[in-house]
Amino acid sequence: MLDKYIVKNGKKMRYGYTTGSCAAAAAKACAIMIKTGKIIDHVTIDTPKGWTLNLEVLEPNLDAGEATCAIRKDGGDDPDNTNNMLIYGNVKLNDHEKINITGGVGVGLVTKDGLQIPKGEYAINPVPRKMIRKEVREVIGEKIGADVKIYAPEGVEIGKKTFNPRLGIIGGISILGTSGIVEPMSEEAFRESLNIELKVAVKDNKDYIVLVPGNYGEDLALNHYKIPEEKIVKTSNFIGYMLEKCVEQEVKKVLLIGHIGKMVKLAGGIFYTHSKMADGRVEILASNLAYLGAPTNMIKEIFDCVTTEAALDIIEKSPYKEVYNLLIDKCEKRANMRIYEELEVGVITFSMTKGVLAVGEKAKKMLEEI
Structure with missing residues (x-):
C-alpha cells in the first residue's frame, strides 16, 4: 500500500x-x-x-x-x-x-x-x-x-x-x-485543488495563463511552445469551471492547449469533458465536416470511428482538413461566450500522432506576446 x-x-x-x-x-x-x-x-x-x-x-x-x-x-x-x-x-x-x-x-x-x-x-x-x-x-x-x-x-x-x-x-x-x-480525485476537492494552483500561478502576474487538460497538453506547452512551467495550470475535465475561476482571478488572457478529443467537445459546447457526462465527439466532427461539404460516405466513416484519432486518419486523406480550423474557431467562440468575454481565450489543439492540428486566431496573437 x-x-x-x-x-x-x-x-x-x-x-x-x-x-x-x-x-x-x-x-x-x-x-x-x-x-x-x-x-x-x-x-x-x-x-x-x-x-x-x-x-x-x-x-x-x-x-x-x-x-x-x-x-x-x-x-x-x-x-x-x-x-x-x-x-x-x-x-x-x-x-x-x-x-x-x-x-x-x-x-x-x-x-x-x-x-x-x-x-x-x-x-x-x-x-x-x-x-x-x-x-x-x-x-x-x-x-x-x-x-x-x-x-x-x-x-x-x-x-x-x-x-x-x-x-x-x-x-x-x-x-x-x-x-x-x-492521484485521488474527490471531484469537489479536486476542483478546489486546481483552483488553488491557479491562484498561485497568477499571484504575481495576471497578464496570461495557459490551461491544459492533462499531461500531453502540458508537455506541448513546455517543450514545443517553451512556456514557463509556472504559467501552466491543469484543468482536467473541468474546462468551464477553470475558465470561470480565471475570471474570478482577473486573468486577462487564457491560452487553452488541448488534445483534439477534448477540444471537439468544447466546440460543441461541452465544458465538462468527462466521458461519463458527455461524448458526442464523432457527431460534432461529422456535423462540421458536413458543413464543409464532405460526402456522405466520408461522414459515415467518421461515425464508425471510436476515437477522434481514428477520425483524423480519415480527415488527413481528404480535402477537408480545414475542419480543424473550423473547430478551433468554434472553441474560441464558445469559450469566450462562456465567460461573457470578460477575458480573452485562445485555443490550440493537437493529436498524439500528428502534432499540432490548429492554432486559433486569438491563440496566434497570444503566442506572439508570450
Missing part, C-alpha cells in the same frame, strides 16, 4: 499506483528472480512522477530460467474497476538484446485504429511499455534481451465494466498510466 497522502479541501486522501506501475514492477521482479536464482517478496521501481515504489511481490515462481509473479493494484482513495486486482508478469531471457512486450489473458486486444497502440496489439500503453523496458533493462543489462508477458486473469470480466468495449479493446483491461501514480 502506498503511504502518501494529499489534503484536498480539508480531507486527507491517499495516492495509489497505476496498472502500468504494477506491470513494470511484476516484470522487474521476474527479471531479478531469474538473474539471482532467488525468490523475492518486494521490488522497487521508479515512476515517471519521480516517486519510488516498493511493492509486495505475490505468487512468485521461478522455474528453469522463467519467472512469474503478481503485483496487486492499489488505487488509493480513487479506486476504479481495476482496484485490488492482480497484474501478473512472466519473463524469459533471450539472446536478441531486445525486450519484447506482449499481453496475455485479461489484457485487452486493440481491434480498431486510432488508439495509442496499433490495431492487433495488446492494450499496454506507451508509458507502461517504457517503464517495463527501463526496469527490466536495469536488471539484465545491455547484452541480452527478455520476453515479457503481462496478464491479468480478472481482467476478462473487469474489462467489460470499463470503456474498453466501446473503444474496440476486447478481452480485458488496458495497462495504463502516464505518471505511474493515481
Whole structure:
C-alpha cells in the first residue's frame, strides 16, 4: 500500500499506483528472480512522477530460467474497476538484446485504429511499455534481451465494466498510466485543488495563463511552445469551471492547449469533458465536416470511428482538413461566450500522432506576446 497522502479541501486522501506501475514492477521482479536464482517478496521501481515504489511481490515462481509473479493494484482513495486486482508478469531471457512486450489473458486486444497502440496489439500503453523496458533493462543489462508477458486473469470480466468495449479493446483491461501514480480525485476537492494552483500561478502576474487538460497538453506547452512551467495550470475535465475561476482571478488572457478529443467537445459546447457526462465527439466532427461539404460516405466513416484519432486518419486523406480550423474557431467562440468575454481565450489543439492540428486566431496573437 502506498503511504502518501494529499489534503484536498480539508480531507486527507491517499495516492495509489497505476496498472502500468504494477506491470513494470511484476516484470522487474521476474527479471531479478531469474538473474539471482532467488525468490523475492518486494521490488522497487521508479515512476515517471519521480516517486519510488516498493511493492509486495505475490505468487512468485521461478522455474528453469522463467519467472512469474503478481503485483496487486492499489488505487488509493480513487479506486476504479481495476482496484485490488492482480497484474501478473512472466519473463524469459533471450539472446536478441531486445525486450519484447506482449499481453496475455485479461489484457485487452486493440481491434480498431486510432488508439495509442496499433490495431492487433495488446492494450499496454506507451508509458507502461517504457517503464517495463527501463526496469527490466536495469536488471539484465545491455547484452541480452527478455520476453515479457503481462496478464491479468480478472481482467476478462473487469474489462467489460470499463470503456474498453466501446473503444474496440476486447478481452480485458488496458495497462495504463502516464505518471505511474493515481492521484485521488474527490471531484469537489479536486476542483478546489486546481483552483488553488491557479491562484498561485497568477499571484504575481495576471497578464496570461495557459490551461491544459492533462499531461500531453502540458508537455506541448513546455517543450514545443517553451512556456514557463509556472504559467501552466491543469484543468482536467473541468474546462468551464477553470475558465470561470480565471475570471474570478482577473486573468486577462487564457491560452487553452488541448488534445483534439477534448477540444471537439468544447466546440460543441461541452465544458465538462468527462466521458461519463458527455461524448458526442464523432457527431460534432461529422456535423462540421458536413458543413464543409464532405460526402456522405466520408461522414459515415467518421461515425464508425471510436476515437477522434481514428477520425483524423480519415480527415488527413481528404480535402477537408480545414475542419480543424473550423473547430478551433468554434472553441474560441464558445469559450469566450462562456465567460461573457470578460477575458480573452485562445485555443490550440493537437493529436498524439500528428502534432499540432490548429492554432486559433486569438491563440496566434497570444503566442506572439508570450
